[in-house]
Amino acid sequence: MRQVLDASILKDFENPFGLKHGLPGVAYVSDEFWRYENDNLFGRHWVFVAFAHQLADSGDVAPVSVGGQSVLLVRDEANEINAFYNVCRHRNLQLIDETGNCGRLIRCPYHSWSYDLCGNLKNAPYFGGEANALPPDFELEDHGLMPVKCAVWHDWVFVNLDAEAPDFENFLQPILNQLGDNDVADYLPVATIEFGEVKSNWKLLMENFIEPYHVQFVHKATTSQPLQDHYPIIDKHCLGSAVDLSEDQVASAGEGTLGVTSHYLTLFPNFVLGTYQPDQLGVHLNIPLSAGVTVQRRVIYAHKDAVYSEQKIQQIKDLWHSVHLEDHAICERLQAGRHSAMAAQGGVLSPHWETSVRVFQELVAAAIRPSLQK
Numbered sequence: 001m002r003q004v005l006d007a008s009i010l011k012d013f014e015n016p017f018g019l020k021h022g023l024p025g026v027a028y029v030s031d032e033f034w035r036y037e038n039d040n041l042f043g044r045h046w047v048f049v050a051f052a053h054q055l056a057d058s059g060d061v062a063p064v065s066v067g068g069q070s071v072l073l074v075r076d077e078a079n080e081i082n083a084f085y086n087v088c089r090h091r092n093l094q095l096i097d098e099t100g101n102c103g104r105l106i107r108c109p110y111h112s113w114s115y116d117l118c119g120n121l122k123n124a125p126y127f128g129g130e131a132n133a134l135p136p137d138f139e140l141e142d143h144g145l146m147p148v149k150c151a152v153w154h155d156w157v158f159v160n161l162d163a164e165a166p167d168f169e170n171f172l173q174p175i176l177n178q179l180g181d182n183d184v185a186d187y188l189p190v191a192t193i194e195f196g197e198v199k200s201n202w203k204l205l206m207e208n209f210i211e212p213y214h215v216q217f218v219h220k221a222t223t224s225q226p227l228q229d230h231y232p233i234i235d236k237h238c239l240g241s242a243v244d245l246s247e248d249q250v251a252s253a254g255e256g257t258l259g260v261t262s263h264y265l266t267l268f269p270n271f272v273l274g275t276y277q278p279d280q281l282g283v284h285l286n287i288p289l290s291a292g293v294t295v296q297r298r299v300i301y302a303h304k305d306a307v308y309s310e311q312k313i314q315q316i317k318d319l320w321h322s323v324h325l326e327d328h329a330i331c332e333r334l335q336a337g338r339h340s341a342m343a344a345q346g347g348v349l350s351p352h353w354e355t356s357v358r359v360f361q362e363l364v365a366a367a368i369r370p371s372l373q374k
């Protein structure tokens, strides 16, 4: 039987008195809540879906999952990345099922309807009977692929399923403000880490990145960033934290640990960017597949003027691999804990260190509230 969630699940979250509570466990484990997120959160926000350099050539295609919908990304002959609903207009077959190159046409394998890289239907063979015959009331131009709004910022591809999507430049502005003079266009990808599926709700991975409170405990062996040097960042829907270290602190950081001034920034809902002085960026893609499963990939970027040896790149990859696995172990246990009856009240949030987590959760609550029964 279909479960129906009502507004009472947010009772403790919305309590204006005392310590703030987090979102209830049901927000992380319920299929119903996941459907609400698909409809009203991922279906209405700019969602980070891919790295542009992984669609390098004309004809490169990738299927991505957004708000429960399959979306097809394709780089066209003018070097633009386009997004479409990933279904043929004839019988709605899913067109692209794996990353690759389709050449100059996206061809449906069922009846060979073919679309150019801008989504225009070019050929519907035998649809009217003979080889090139078309029915009298059928025009190719009326049956192109259905477009999805798509925008690329440096190496990062975003889509928005909402035809009334807010302006992408406005969406970016808070993170641009936080980056200041640090121009992401100066950074080039040097390595990718594929983590595959993490058995955690996407929000736990985001919340964990946003707050600095856990770093001293979870990343004791991999970081040299004292808690007291951190501060939360809340700038509209750009949420995160930062740690500013002195030259002495950087010089005395533990061998092989992360011990530099770092900014940990997100854009709601799922874009994650870390800056690591003086010359490194990291971006991770969290792709939610269900309430309990998220696929994660990290791309490491180096400043164009930095000289990174193969050995250094491998060391950086190894470090980030370790840091992420430390976080995944925690997020998977957080996910397990969300099934407990004890999680109905959502725990409590630090009024000092988890303020940005609270704002993240308020944005989630605001998005799904219209779906909840009164």
Ligand SMILES: [Fe+2]
Binding pocket: 208, 209, 214, 215, 218, 219, 327
């Ligand atoms: Fe962490």
